[in-house]
Amino acid sequence: MYQEMNLDNINLNLEPPIEEPARQYYFMAKCREWVWDFEQKNGRSPKACVVNMGCQMNAKDSEKLTGILSQIGYEKAPDEHADFVIYNTCTVRENANLKVYGHLGLLKHEKKTNPHMRIALCGCMMQEPEVVEKLKKSYPFVNLIFGTHNIYKFAELLANSLESERMVIDIWKDTDRIVEELPTERKYPFKSGVNIMFGCNNFCSYCIVPYVRGRERSRRPEDIIREVRQLASDGVSEIMLLGQNVNSYGKTLEHPMTFAQLLKEMEKIEGIRRIRFMTSHPKDLSDELIRVMKESNKICRHLHLPLQSGSTNILKAMNRKYTKEQYLDLAGKIRQEIPDISLTTDIIVGFPGETEADFEETLDVVRKVRYDNAYTFIYSKRTGTPAASMENQVPEAEVKVHFDRLLKEVQTIAREQAARFSGTVQEVLVEERNEHDSRLLTGRMSNNLLVHFPGDPSLIGKLLLVKLEECKGFYYMGTIS
Numbered sequence: 266m267y268q269e270m271n272l273d274n275i276n277l278n279l280e281p282p283i284e285e286p287a288r289q290y291y292f293m294a295k296c297r298e299w300v301w302d303f304e305q306k307n308g309r310s311p312k313a314c315v316v317n318m319g320c321q322m323n324a325k326d327s328e329k330l331t332g333i334l335s336q337i338g339y340e341k342a343p344d345e346h347a348d349f350v351i352y353n354t355c356t357v358r359e360n361a362n363l364k365v366y367g368h369l370g371l372l373k374h375e376k377k378t379n380p381h382m383r384i385a386l387c388g389c390m391m392q393e394p395e396v397v398e399k400l401k402k403s404y405p406f407v408n409l410i411f412g413t414h415n416i417y418k419f420a421e422l423l424a425n426s427l428e429s430e431r432m433v434i435d436i437w438k439d440t441d442r443i444v445e446e447l448p449t450e451r452k453y454p455f456k457s458g459v460n461i462m463f464g465c466n467n468f469c470s471y472c473i474v475p476y477v478r479g480r481e482r483s484r485r486p487e488d489i490i491r492e493v494r495q496l497a498s499d500g501v502s503e504i505m506l507l508g509q510n511v512n513s514y515g516k517t518l519e520h521p522m523t524f525a526q527l528l529k530e531m532e533k534i535e536g537i538r539r540i541r542f543m544t545s546h547p548k549d550l551s552d553e554l555i556r557v558m559k560e561s562n563k564i565c566r567h568l569h570l571p572l573q574s575g576s577t578n579i580l581k582a583m584n585r586k587y588t589k590e591q592y593l594d595l596a597g598k599i600r601q602e603i604p605d606i607s608l609t610t611d612i613i614v615g616f617p618g619e620t621e622a623d624f625e626e627t628l629d630v631v632r633k634v635r636y637d638n639a640y641t642f643i644y645s646k647r648t649g650t651p652a653a654s655m656e657n658q659v660p661e662a663e664v665k666v667h668f669d670r671l672l673k674e675v676q677t678i679a680r681e682q683a684a685r686f687s688g689t690v691q692e693v694l695v696e697e698r699n700e701h702d703s704r705l706l707t708g709r710m711s712n713n714l715l716v717h718f719p720g721d722p723s724l725i726g727k728l729l730l731v732k733l734e735e736c737k738g739f740y741y742m743g744t745i746s
């Protein structure tokens with residue numbers, strides 16, 4: 266286990282080991298020498314800031330980067346006024362990319378005032394060759410660029426970069442490798458994401474993820490169980506199992522296993538009180554999973570089930586592999602079996618070829634399923650995906666009108682859905698002090714709704730019963746029961 270790997274015992278006069286993760290610990294020790302040298306010269310520790318710009322997988326990767334930086338001896342900086350800034354990028358929609366260029370523009374000036382400053386870029390956006398070309402040409406002050414497949418090599422790449430004045434770039438096209446046992450630093454002491462698989466094989470026609478995250482690979486159940494046991498013994502009570510399509514977990518393992526079976530293994534782990542997961546693809550959601558969820562008192566009453574579109578024609582063009590009716594049947598079955606479940610979704614508006622009638626089908630599904638929450642997105646053209654070269658792109662003005670109509674509808678329904686728990690007592694995991702009123706704490710219910718209630722900060726991290734007094738739209742005010 267990495268906790269037992271002591272950097273002091275590593276002999277830097279020897280060649281770096283070939284095997285992983287030992288090789289990375291060698292480079293962590295090497296970077297630590299650089300940090301000591303920095304401290305001698307400057308009378309302070311170097312400060313680093315990891316900026317997470319994407320989804321939960323991205324956030325989990327950022328925790329790994331932070332864990333390595335802590336081992337090396339970097340201090341954490343609260344913002345980008347730091348000696349080392351790492352942008353962990355996303356590229357699922359174009360505006361994610363634009364945001365990165367905007368940040369880099371600002372850092373260019375910051376770098377002039379801080380001669381120590383180094384900048385690294387990693388994550389999904391770096392897997393796009395055009396992006397790297399643009400960075401080389403227009404942003405030469407960036408020190409280090411790496412991708413999603415070699416993030417485990419961060420220590421080694423940083424060591425190379427610290428020794429070089431030139432831009433260090435290392436991007437792999439794909440990998441079948443999963444390196445275990447590297448350090449990580451969790452954001453919350455009481456809850457944690459756990460990767461169960463990487464990559465995606467679905468190739469939805471609008472989506473860039475399969476190109477930037479590579480083919481689907483599942484972690485071995487014994488590695489996941491070991492990690493979760495360790496988390497439980499560190500005081501974690503809630504885990505979120507992470508994957509692009511958790512319902513196809515285990516298909517590529519040497520000894521195949523279903524996601525529902527993995528959940529049952531997770532349930533057995535003492536100390537873990539709540540289990541969440543993200544994301545489910547409707548085409549792979551099994552009756553076995555519904556049954557396991559229904560019978561469980563640890564699996565949270567929340568299912569994120571991306572719809573993307575309610576029109577069977579558009580779903581076909583999206584390569585989603587289900588029809589409107591199949592989706593409605595599935596959602597109906599879940600609501601019937603687990604009535605108190607919260608169903609949430611993702612919807613894209615303005616996919617190429619989407620007509621008024623197609624959009625009405627989406628609204629129809631929204632009204633029938635009555636989502637507890639829905640994330641709505643305007644279709645964004647991603648280079649290299651099949652949808653980007655479809656001819657019938659929808660004019661922006663039309664998309665905007667549909668988007669606003671959809672948003673209004675999902676918000677009205679979500680408010681009504683949230684209110685259905687008024688007056689009940691719910692178990693919540695206390696997550697933090699309320700941002701706006703420090704006398705209040707914020708807790709998360711099993712169904713993912715938030716409730717704010719008066720309480721002492723010593724309760725943070727605990728599971729408590731809270732009475733839901735007043736629904737304020739998408740959240741509640743309550744009192745400890």
Ligand code: 5AD
Pocket residue numbers: 357358471472473571573611612613642643644645646647
């Ligand atoms: N345009 C708009 N939204 C997209 N998503 C993925 N790709 C695109 C795209 N090209 C949305 C999907 C997915 C969520 C994570 O992001 O709804 O479920």
Ligand code: SF4
Pocket residue numbers: 465466467468469472473474475509510546
């Ligand atoms: Fe993208 Fe579809 Fe894979 Fe989700 S399932 S990551 S939307 S390709």
